[in-house]
Structure formats: C-alpha cells, structure tokens
Amino acid sequence: MILHDALIFTPDDVDLARSPLAGRIDAETYVLGAFNPGLTRLPSGNLLLMVRVAEALKHPVRDQHIHAIRWEAGRYRLDPWPIGQVDPSDPRKFTMRQAGWRVMALTSLSWLLPVELSPDGRRVEAVHYAHALAPGAPYECYGIEDARISRIGNLWYMTVCAVSPERHCTVLYTSDDALHWQRQGIVLDHQNKDMLLFEGLIEGRFWAQTRPLGDLYFAYPPDSTWRAGPAINLASSPDALHWKPCDHPGLRPHAATLHTARMGGGAPPVLTDQGWLSLWHGVEPAGVAGIYRTYWSLLDAAEPWRVLRTEHDPLITPNPALTEPLKDRMYLENIVFTTGIVDAGDHYLVASGEADLACRMTWIDKRAFG
Template sequence: MVIIRSANNPIIVPSDVTASRADMEVIGVFNAGVAKLGSEVILLLRVAERPINDDPSIYVTPVFEPESGELRLHSIPRSPENDFSDVRVIKTPAGNYLTSISHMRVARSDNGIDFAIDEKPTVFPETIYEKFGIEDPRITQLNGRYYITYSAISEYGIVTAMISTSDFRSFKREGNIFHPDNKDVVIFPERIAGKYYALHRPSCSHYGRPEMWIAESSDLLQWGNHRFLAGVREGLWDDGRIGASAVPFLTEQGWLEIYHGADKENRYCVGAMLLDKDDPGKVIARSELPLMEPEQPFELEGFFGNVIFPCGALVENGKIGIYYGAGDTSIGYAETTVDDVLNHLGLGRTIHV
C-alpha cells in the first residue's frame, strides 16, 4: 500500500493557533474537516484549549455556560476521590469533566499544505448540549451548501449536531440530528435512490460494541431506518472500536469510505471500506490491514499518543489527500490514490465484516 506522508508534517501544530483568550492555552489542533471552496482548501480545525494553571494541587477545567455565553473555570482538587488516570477525562463523584474544551477554527490554503488560520474561534460552543465543547467536524457539500456534522459534549451525553454554510464565514445552526450517545457521523455527498444517507457510531450498551451503522433521511434533519453496517473484528487492528472518518466518495466500484479503527489498547489506525453503489448499507470489501498506522514521532507521541484519526479527505483526479489528527495534538497530511486503495481492498474481493 502506497501512502506518502508530507515532508512538512506535521503541517499544523498548537503553536500555530492563537488561544481564544489570554488565560487559555492551546494544547491541540487536530481532527479537521476538509472542503474545497473555489480554489481554496478549507480546513475546519478542532482546537482544544485549557486554562493556564500553576497550582499543582488542582486541575482547572473550562465549562461553557450558555446563559452568559462565557467559559467558567472549574477547579477540581487533585485528591483520591477524583480520577485523573485518563488525560482526556476527569471522573469525580459529582460527574465527569473533560480536561480541555474544543471549538472550531477555519484555516485556508492555496496549496493544501500552508494554511492561514483565523485569529479567533470560527464556531464556539453555544447551546446547553455543547457545555464541554464541540469536536471532530466532517464536511459534506450538498446542493450548493456545506453541511458540517460534529460531536457536541455536555452532561447530557454526546449528541451529533449540524451547522451549514456557503462561505465558511457565516453559519446556520441546524440543531441536533442524532441523539446521545452518537458520534462519527458523515453524510454522503449525494442522494441515493432519492434518499440521503449517513454513517454513524452509536454508543455501546450492555450488549453492543462501538461499531458503524447507517441511516436514511429525506431532509438531512430527521434520520431513520438505522441499521448495522460493520463491526469490530477480533484479533485485527480494529478490534476495539470503529467509526466513519472521511465523507464517502463514489468510485466505479462503489462508495469508498476512509474509516478509523482502534484496537483494545487504543491504538488508532486508518482503513478503507467499499460500499455498494446503489445500496450503501452493503459492505463489499474492507481493509484486513491498515492503510495507515502510527509510525512517526508526532503520531506516536502527543497529548494522547499512538493515534492517527482523519476527519476529512480531498479526492481530485484520482488522488486522495488525507488530513489527519496525530496524537490528539497536531495535523498531518498524506496522499494515496483511488487505485491504490482499491488494490489494497482486492478490487472488490469480499472480506469478512
């Protein structure tokens, strides 16, 4: 499998991004949705921030207050009853908190590598469902607009919300489109037999696992006919969890989905899945081995290391440009081709799902 990483990797790092306010620091810029707007490449960055704190006896975590429209800094003692074992989450007797809060920031480029990043947040938490932040945008161009799905985090759980735009300067909030807990939602870029389709990842229950489902809609807002699409595979690179990453794109053989999978040790890699052209609820082929796996230091290390996590891919003239989060800290770029990915899948050879 031929994957060519950019010699400029990582192409965006936290020091490239201005914090939203003076008492905050940017600790991660990663998991960016991608789109073309005219000749420009647009990245919608996930920017993670936390308060600057010099007191080792407490952890200060930010929580958005929708009533005031401001961040409230919440101090949590570093005491035995509070669990800090996961760098991403603090578990307390009163409830769980994230160790940072994320917003979305637009970056623009003429060549797809060198980006000018907006000085201020482009989309900031706004609703009661976004009190712990907004994360991991995916961008689908449909009917002359760009529809952006993202995870909204709060004490109510993780819901998938959607905004839309025509210029990446003004945005319309479309509301919550998948109830908690659900994430990794990507919308197909055209109707199939008159219906819109989306891939999504419901939370696991006592019986289920973090796996990929598909749903249908007539209006992009109300989704139904939910059904299982593909699951984790014991003993393989994606035996812990899987979810959609890039927006699917159409090839002669079917819909090609670049997805992410993690093993039981939380090592995140990238794979591919081929879906039937007329019935995207049918898997034709799937990666036995990853397309990409953490290899370089900026992928192996970071805030949460051993992670490659794309939220977007650009496909032009048979080339696939993959923008991926690395170590929950920075953004990398890699290229491959449609032909290489299809060859990796065995040109439609059925692989167990």
C-alpha cells in the first residue's frame, strides 16, 4: 500500500556552478537527469540521498563530430567522434557503427551528489556539494552511476557502477559517517551491475545480490518455470572486498510473464521478521529502454538463495503524473528504478529514479509485505 508518492529532487535543484566539472571543461553543460539515488539514514537521524547527476553537453555535435566527456588524470576531456560513425538514436549514449561487438560512448558524465533530507523524507535540508563524488580512477573515466548504500555494523558500504573503456564494473566505497567516502576499488569485474550488499551479516559473512550481464544465455527446458536472461545472482565475502559467487541461483525471471523478462537488483535487502525483503526491478521489452517496474521478494534469513515468496504484481510502477511538471525535460518514459530503502517505523521509505530524470520517494505501508 503506497501511502504517499513524490519527486523529492529534480534536475532543476542541481547547481552546476558547484559541479565537479564547473570551470574544468570548455563547453556548456546541463543536467540530463538527477536520479537513481542511494538512500540511507545519517547518524543525526536525517536521511541521505546519493543522487546520480548525469551532466551532459548542451551542444554535443560540432563540426560534424559528436563529443563525449571523459575524465583523465585529473582533467576532463572532450572526445570527438565523426557523426557518420555513430548511431545517436538513444539519448543516453551513442553506439559505434562497426562490425563485431557493441561499442558505445555516453552523452553525459555521471557524478554523485549527497542530498540531506529531513527524517521523514519530505524536505531537502542541505545539498553537500563539498562531498560530491566524481571520477578519480581510470576505471571511472566515463562516470560513476547508481549508488546503493548499506549500513552494516558501524560502517556504511556503497557500491557504484563505474564506466570506462577498460571495464564496466562495480566499485566499493566505505564511510564511517555516510558523508566522507573512501574508494576501496573494484570488487566485481566486467559488466556485473546492480550489486547491493545485504544490510547485515549472515553467519559472519557479507552477502550481496549481483547481476552479471552477457550476450549469451542458455535456455531452460521448454516446460521450465524460468526464463533465460539477466537474473539476480548472489555472492558472499569475508570482508566485502573479495567475493565468491553462490552456487545456488538467486532470483530468476519467470517464464509466465514478459513483465520481468529482464531482472536486476533494486534496494539493498533489509531483514524483517519474515526474512530478507528484496526490492528489485523487472524490465518488460518495449521501445528503446523497456518498461521498468519494481517488484519484491522475501528471502530466507539464513539461506538467502531460498525464495520464500515473490509478489508478481508490481509494487511501484512508473508515474507520469509526477513528471508532468518536467515534461519539457523528458527523454525517456515508463521507467521507475528503485535504488534504496530505509525503515521508518510502520512504513518504509523507498527511493527510486523516475524516468531517468528525477528522484522519487515512495512511502509504503509495511502491511504491503504481510
């Protein structure tokens, strides 16, 4: 049961004069999106969103070339690509026209902006530009995306997707206050996205949901309950740095519906009296990006590969009414991408990216998971 739903932070709320790129790039930029926020509670009781700001070139095409922003050795550069060599049909990226495998570059560079909210999540208290996270290693040169934050013991653990020509990987940051973050480096290698740490240890070990991608999947038998494709796997670790994939499968697409033909992690799993509550996204193939919805499952507290319950009706669906005031900024639709959850007593606060554009907060009665 959704109690309340609102956009809490939008591109208009970002001050690009305080961006990590400000004064360091010879081009005019704008905020393509401020979305997909990690969510946690600060020691003060206030909430923290770690917002992905996708900063894009206002005029990417000049002199018959399309440009990409790239960080290199402390500087931001503009890489020119002949317009005839790329396919720019997707507003988020352009694909190289070449034989063989798919190669792309991004139309924006993403960095992370800490936004402090009131304890109830209804108003912005502060925007911490001084603590913004921008690319700082070669494997982050095209940006840092889609933070997920888990508090485990006295530390906060944040996973991000780092993008570069070297690899498309998961990088771990840690903090003792959720504002000052230390980069710990790569923890999952190429094209393993949507890594979320469970908010708590299981028999002394860290556990995480992962989502490796590939160009090939082997078919299940024709009468199987499952559908082959991107799914949510599990891994465990003694220290959150070195991960062993779980031998058991995790959450898999069901053959009976196309609404979840592709799956990926959403919010870090939180422990309830019934087990681990996992919010995840399912993607129905459609259009350029597909239709993204949020679903939920309950996982066994001691054996998280055992799925106790999965709800096949979506918990959160795209809400065009929320983005109506921003319709002139829209470039995608039919997307809600959940990235965070915190306990608020009799309800949960759930943070999502809406339409790859803005940060959405949803208040959900705990009885929805009964």
